[in-house]
Every structure is written in C-alpha cells, then in structure tokens.
C-alpha cells in the first residue's frame with residue numbers, strides 16, 4: 001500500500017469530536033501519515049456549548065508553512081475543514097498553491113453551516129470568501145446549506161433533483177470543480193450524496209435516521225479523504241464515507257446523553273476492514 005502524507009488544516013476543538021480530533025484519527029486509521037495544522041484551539045466546538053475559549057492561531061500559519069518550506073516538505077494531499085477567520089482563508093489559499101506535490105489533490109470541506117444557518121462565528125462575508133477558496137480546490141464537500149451560502153441559491157428543506165442539479169450548476173458557475181454534495185434527501189426515509197464530476201451526476205443514498213449528530217460532516221470528509229487517498233474512486237469514497245457516518249449515527253443514537261458529537265472510535269476497526 002502506498003503511504004501518503006496528508007496535510008489537514010482545521011481547528012482543535014479539545015472536546016467535541018469534530019475537526020482535528022476526528023480527522024487525525026480517521027486519516028491515520030486509513031493508513032496515512034497525518035500532518036496537522038491547527039487553525040485555532042477551542043475548549044469545545046461552538047455548536048451548543050456556552051462560553052467556549054477560542055485561541056486564534058492565524059499568525060502561526062505562515063510561520064509553520066515557512067518552516068516546512070525550508071525543510072522541503074510537500075504533501076500528497078491537502079484537506080481543509082473549519083477555519084477561524086478571513087485571513088486564514090488567504091493563508092490556506094497560499095498553502096493550496098505551494099505545499100502540494102505534483103498532482104496532489106486539494107480537498108475542501110467548507111465546514112461553516114448546516115440546517116439552513118451559518119455556524120455562530122461566521123457571516124455571509126466569510127461564506128463568500130470560503131466560496132473563493134473552494135474554487136481553488138479540486139474536490140469540495142459542502143452540505144446543501146453551505147452550497148446555498150456560497151452561491152446565493154435559495155435554501156430549501158424539501159426539493160427535487162432539478163433543484164440539486166441547479167445548485168451544482170451554481171457552484172460550477174463560481175468555479176467549483178468536483179462536487180461531493182452531502183445530505184441530499186429526496187424521500188423521507190433516504191438520504192445520500194450527489195457526486196458531480198466533469199458534467200456527470202451520480203447519487204448514492206442509504207437509510208435516513210430520524211436524528212443526525214453534530215460533527216458528522218467532519219467524519220464524512222475525513223473518511224472520504226482517507227478512502228480517496230487509498231485509491232478508491234470518487235463514487236466509492238463518497239459511498240464508504242456515507243455508510244460509515246450512518247453507522248456512527250446509529251451507534252450514537254443508543255446514548256441520548258451523547259449530544260455533542262458522533263461516536264466513531266469503536267467503528268474504526270470496521271472502517272479499516274472496509275478499506
């Protein structure tokens with residue numbers, strides 16, 4: 001098996017099962033060397049806790065990048081998630097442009113919104129800056145809310161295939177290339193992923209559970225990246241990630257007190273076998 005060095009840039013939410021505390025173990029379980037660049041350190045994620053701390057690491061980003069450059073370090077893939085500020089988006093764009101080996105894919109999860117609303121620290125200016133960053137990536141993994149904020153497309157709770165195709169077209173119009181659109185549900189009992197690549201749409205769906213969990217977008221993007229860098233196709237990587245997230249939600253729903261994240265750790269062994 002090829003051993004890949006993957007850079008992932010997102011925050012450390014010390015408690016909360018999201019961003020780097022999800023991406024690092026998942027990418028490592030997928031067999032990759034995982035290099036991290038924390039964009040910020042928070043005591044918890046921002047989705048439901050009050051009074052969380054937020055240490056902005058924006059100014060460290062170019063310093064870390066400069067050191068890596070002086071050591072001649074480059075990556076087989078760059079995968080980014082939740083970022084803390086507009087300035088970080090600019091720094092990350094420079095990392096996209098300079099830190100990948102030849103043909104290294106850049107994978108961007110815009111990680112800024114869900115269920116029709118932006119996460120608490122973001123505004124529409126940030127969403128537009130994120131859209132520009134996504135146009136610089138090779139593969140973008142938004143949910144429907146994020147796709148709407150990036151394109152000014154009307155957000156709808158229920159929709160049909162024509163709506164989703166229009167949304168993908170709107171993303172293409174702002175320069176976004178390959179799209180893995182998550183949380184696409186055409187019937188009450190199913191939910192899935194639309195993959196739009198070079199003018200072709202495909203759709204994978206599975207059973208929809210009543211209640212989702214916080215942080216599943218990060219689990220999804222991490223498994224997708226891990227599988228894709230193991231050589232799985234775009235479609236298979238999207239499917240493997242969707243199936244894994246479904247199992248995580250099933251496991252977590254057995255424990256109603258576990259409200260702040262999805263339990264993924266006990267399922268990593270299964271993921272390794274699938275890969």
Ligand code: PXL
Nearest residue numbers: 018019045046047082119215
């Ligand atoms: O799961 C996305 C995420 C990542 N990081 C932080 C968050 C969130 C979502 O709320 O608050 C800090």
